[in-house]
Amino acid sequence: MIVAFSVAPSGAPPSGEAPSDASVHDAVAAAVRVVRESGLPNRTSSMFTEIEGDWDSVMDVVKRATEAVGAYGSRVSLVLKADIRPGYSGELDGKIQRLESALAKNG
Numbered sequence: 001m002i003v004a005f006s007v008a009p010s011g012a013p014p015s016g017e018a019p020s021d022a023s024v025h026d027a028v029a030a031a032v033r034v035v036r037e038s039g040l041p042n043r044t045s046s047m048f049t050e051i052e053g054d055w056d057s058v059m060d061v062v063k064r065a066t067e068a069v070g071a072y073g074s075r076v077s078l079v080l081k082a083d084i085r086p087g088y089s090g091e092l093d094g095k096i097q098r099l100e101s102a103l104a105k106n107g
Contacts, residue, residue, distance in 0.1 A: 002091055003058050004048045005080040007031050007066050009073025027072035031065035041092045048079075052092040055084075 009027045032049060035042050038061045040053040051058055069076050
């Protein structure tokens with residue numbers, strides 16, 4: 001399966017210190033660090049992180065990434081989209097390769 005997710009804190013951090021600006025880059029970095037350390041295939045764009053693996057492994061990483069962001073706010077927002085396709089792997093790159101191939105022959 002491939003999961004695309006975005007996680008961000010809101011509210012004051014548990015420490016009570018207000019952030020200096022509205023940026024959440026430190027919190028996002030904490031989440032992406034968890035994803036990258038998982039060893040599962042992944043990629044991060046400006047809006048989402050995608051991760052590929054079996055259901056339990058992917059959801060464990062999403063949970064831990066969400067928990068890492070919890071240190072940066074009193075609440076955490078999680079947006080998640082999943083492509084569940086049993087029997088397929090390597091689709092994180094495979095989907096893009098098929099798209100590029102279609103664009104090249106129809107362009």
